[in-house]
Amino acid sequence: xxxxxxxxxxxxxxxxxxxxxxxxxxxxxxxxxxxxxxxxxxxxxxxxxxxxxxxxxxxxxxxxxxxxxxxxxxxxxxxxxxxxxxxxxxxxxxxxxxxxxxxxxxxxxxxxxxxxxxxxxxxxxxxxxxxxxxxxxxxxxxxxxxxxxxxxxxxxxxxxxxxxxxxxxxxxxxxxxxxxxxxxxxxxxxxxxxxxxxxxxxxxxxxxxxxxxxxxxxxxxxxxxxxxxxxxxxxxxxxxxxxxxxxxxxxxxxxxxxxxxxxxxxxxxxxxxxxxxxxxxxxxxxxxxxxxxxxxxxxxxxxxxxxxxxxxxxxxxxxxxxxxxxxxxxxxxxxxxxxxxxxxxxxxxxxxxxxxxxxxxxxxxxxxxxxxxxxxxxxxxxxxxxxxxxxxxxx
Numbered sequence: 001x002x003x004x005x006x007x008x009x010x011x012x013x014x015x016x017x018x019x020x021x022x023x024x025x026x027x028x029x030x031x032x033x034x035x036x037x038x039x040x041x042x043x044x045x046x047x048x049x050x051x052x053x054x055x056x057x058x059x060x061x062x063x064x065x066x067x068x069x070x071x072x073x074x075x076x077x078x079x080x081x082x083x084x085x086x087x088x089x090x091x092x093x094x095x096x097x098x099x100x101x102x103x104x105x106x107x108x109x110x111x112x113x114x115x116x117x118x119x120x121x122x123x124x125x126x127x128x129x130x131x132x133x134x135x136x137x138x139x140x141x142x143x144x145x146x147x148x149x150x151x152x153x154x155x156x157x158x159x160x161x162x163x164x165x166x167x168x169x170x171x172x173x174x175x176x177x178x179x180x181x182x183x184x185x186x187x188x189x190x191x192x193x194x195x196x197x198x199x200x201x202x203x204x205x206x207x208x209x210x211x212x213x214x215x216x217x218x219x220x221x222x223x224x225x226x227x228x229x230x231x232x233x234x235x236x237x238x239x240x241x242x243x244x245x246x247x248x249x250x251x252x253x254x255x256x257x258x259x260x261x262x263x264x265x266x267x268x269x270x271x272x273x274x275x276x277x278x279x280x281x282x283x284x285x286x287x288x289x290x291x292x293x294x295x296x297x298x299x300x301x302x303x304x305x306x307x308x309x310x311x312x313x314x315x316x317x318x319x320x321x322x323x324x325x326x327x328x329x330x331x332x333x334x335x336x337x338x339x340x341x342x343x344x345x346x347x348x349x350x351x352x353x354x355x356x357x358x359x360x361x362x363x364x365x366x367x368x369x370x371x372x373x374x375x376x377x378x379x380x381x382x383x384x385x386x387x388x389x390x391x392x393x394x395x
Contacts, residue, residue, distance in 0.1 A: 036065075036066070036119070037064075037115065037119035037120065037121045038062055038063060038064035038069050038113050038114075038115050038119065038121050039062060039063060039064075039121060040060060040061070040062045040111075040113075040121065040123040041061045041062065041063070042123065042125070044059065044060065044061040045059070045060055045109075045123065045125050046058065046059045047127045048125060048127050049127060049128070050127070050128040050130060051127060051128070051129055051130075052129075052130055052131055053129075053131060054099070054100075054101070054102045054103070054104070054129050054131055055099070055100045055102075056098075056099055056102065057096055057097070057098050057099075058076075058078060058096065058097045058098075058099065058109055059094070059095070059096045059097075060094070060095050060109075060111050060123055061093060061094045062093060062094070062113050062121070062123070063093060064092070064113075064115045066115065066117070067115050067116035067117050068092050068115060068116060069092040069093070069113050069114070069115055070114050070115060070116050071090050071091060071092055073112075073113070073114035073120075074087075074090060074095060074111070074112065074113050074114070075110075075111070075112045076095060076097060076109075076110070076111050077108075077109070077110045078097065078099065078102070078107065078108075078109055079102065079103065079107045079108060080108070083097050083099075095111065102129055103129070103198070104129045104130055104131055104132065104198060104199075104200060105128070105129060105172060105173070105198025105199075105200065106126055106127075106128055106170070106172055106198065107126060107127050107128070107129055108124065108125075108126045109123075109124065109125055109126065109127075110122065110123075110124050111123045111124075128170070128200065130200035130201070132200070155214070155215060155229070156207055156209065156213060156214055156215075156229060157214055159210075160209050160210050160211055160213075160214065161207050161208070161209060161210070162185075162208045162209060162210045163183060163185050163186060163207075163208045164205065164206070164207050164208075165181045165182070165183045165186050165188075165205070165206045165208075166203055166204070166205045166206075167179045167180065167181060167203070167204050168201050168202065168203045168204075169201070169202060169204070170200065170201050170202075171195045171197075171198070171199040171200065171201070171202045172195060172198050172199075173195055173196065173197050173198050174194075174195065175194070175195050176192060176193070176194050176195075177192065177193055177194070177195050177202075177243075178190060178191075178192050179191040179192075179204040179232075181206055185208065186206055186208050186228075187208065187225070187226045187228065187250045187251055187252065187306060188206045188208075188228065188230065188248065188249075188250050189249045189250060189251060189293070190247075190248070190249040191204050191206075191230065191232065191246070191247070191248055191249075191301075192245075192246070192247040192248075192249075193232070193238075193243040193244065193245060193246045193247070194243065194244040194245045195242070195243060196241065196242055196243060196244060197241075197242055199233070199237070199242060202232065202233045202237065203232075203233070204230070204231070204232045204233075205229075205230070205231040205232075206228060206229070206230055207228060207229040207230075207231075208226060208227075208228050209226075209227040209228055209229065211227065212227050212305075213227055213229055213272070213303040215229075215272070215302075215303050216272050216303050217275065218276075218277065219277075220270040220272075220277040220279075220305045220307050221277070221307065221309075222266065222268070222307035222308055222309045223260055223262060223307060223308050223309065223310060224305055224306070224307050225252055225256060225267075225305075225306040225307065225308065226305070226306050227303070227304070227305050228303070228304050228305075228306075229302070229303050229304070230248065230301045230302070230304055231301060232301045238300055238301050239300075245297075246297070246298045246299070246300065246301065247295060247296070247297055247298070248269060248295070248296050248298055248304075249285070249293065249294070249295050249296075250269060250293070250294055250296070250306060251291040251292065251293045251294070252267060252291065252292050252294070252306060252308075253290060253291055254287075254289075254290060254291060254292060255290075257292070257308065260308075260310065261310050261311050262308035262309065262310060262311070263308065263309055263310065263311045263312075264284075264292065264308070266308050266309035267282065267284075267292075267294060267306070267307070267308040268280065268282045268296075268306075268307055268308070269282050269294070269296035269298070269304060269305075269306055270304065270305045270306070270307055271298055271299075271300070271302055271303070271304055272302055272303040272304070272305070273299075273300065273302050277305070280296040280297060280298050281296060281297050282294050282295070282296045283295050283296075
C-alpha cells in the first residue's frame with residue numbers, strides 16, 4: 001500500500017512539473033516572438049514632396065503581427081504641433097489627420113506607435129507646402145528671353161544681356177541661404193542672405209550685361225569692369241521683412257587689372273538705387289593666378305557695377321642746379337689775456353707756535369692726572385683709617 005501511495009504522489013508531482021515546464025516554454029516563446037517592434041509601411045505616407053494646397057490629409061499605415069498596436073499610446077505631431085487628440089482615424093493599423101490651416105514651408109511629420117509589449121517605432125518625414133503663385137513684376141517692361149535662360153522674364157533688352165544664370169534654392173526660416181553661380185564667365189560667384197521666413201523655392205538671377213543697364217541713367221565713378229543685374233525672388237520679396245544681411249561675392253580677372261592699370265585697393269561693387277550709384281563696403285578675400293576674389297555687403301538687389309580706379313602717376317619736374325655762394329672764412333681776433341701770478345699768503349701761525357700749544361696742552365693733562373691720583377690715594381687712606389677706628393671701638 002505504501003508503494004502504491006508513493007507511486008501516486010510521484011505521478012502527481014510529475015504532472016505538475018510537466019504543466020509548469022510547458023507554461024514556461026510558452027511564455028519564453030511568446031517573449032521571443034513579441035520582441036520585434038511594430039513596423040510602418042512608409043510607401044503609404046502622405047502627403048510627400050511639394051504641394052500647392054494647405055487643406056490636406058496626413059496618413060500612415062503600420063502593422064504588429066504579435067500583440068498588436070496599443071492605439072492609446074500613439075503620438076502624432078505635425079509641424080511641431082501635437083495633434084494626437086485631433087486624429088480623425090486612430091486604429092491598430094492606420095492613423096489619419098485632416099488639416100485645413102497648415103502653414104506654408106517645410107512641414108515635418110512625426111508619428112510613434114507602441115505595441116502591448118512596450119516596443120515603440122517612429123515614422124518621420126517632411127513635405128513642402130507652397131500656395132503662393134508667382135507674381136509678375138509691375139512697372140517695368142518685360143522682354144521674353146530664350147527658354148534656356150531659366151524661364152524667367154527679364155527687365156533688360158535681350159541684346160544687352162551677355163549671359164544669364166538662374167539658381168533656385170529652398171528658403172527656410174533662420175537659415176543662411178546660399179546661391180552658387182557656376183558660369184565661369186559671370187563675375188558673380190555667390191549670393192547670401194539670412195532668411196526671416198519660410199518662403200519655399202526662391203530663384204536668384206544674375207544678368208551680366210554688355211553695357212549699362214536700361215534701368216540706369218548714369219555711370220558710376222571709376223573704370224567699369226562689368227555691369228550686371230542681380231534679382232532675388234519675385235517683386236517685393238527681397239525686403240527687410242523677408243531677408244537680412246545680403247552679401248555678394250565676386251571676382252575680377254587679374255589681366256583686366258593689369259591692362260588698365262587699376263589700383264587693386266580701389267576695386268568696389270557699386271549699387272544703383274534711388275537714381276544714384278553708391279559704393280558698397282568691399283573686402284578682398286582671396287586670389288589665384290587668374291582672379292582676385294572680393295566680398296561686398298549690400299542692402300538689397302538691383303543693378304550693380306564693378307569698378308576700380310587707375311593708379312595715380314607722379315610727375316617729377318627737373319629743377320635748375322642750385323649754385324651755393326661760398327663766403328670767405330671770417331677770422332676772429334682773439335686777445336690774449338696775461339694772468340700774472342699772485343703771491344701766496346703767508347700762514348697766520350708759525351710752526352713753532354703750534355708746537356708750543358701742543359706741549360702746553362700735554363702738560364696741563366699730566367698735571368690734572370697727578371692731582372686726580374693724589375685725591376684718590378687720600379680718599380683711600382681716610383677710608384682705611386676710619387675702618388681701623390671702628391674695629392678698635394668694637395674691641
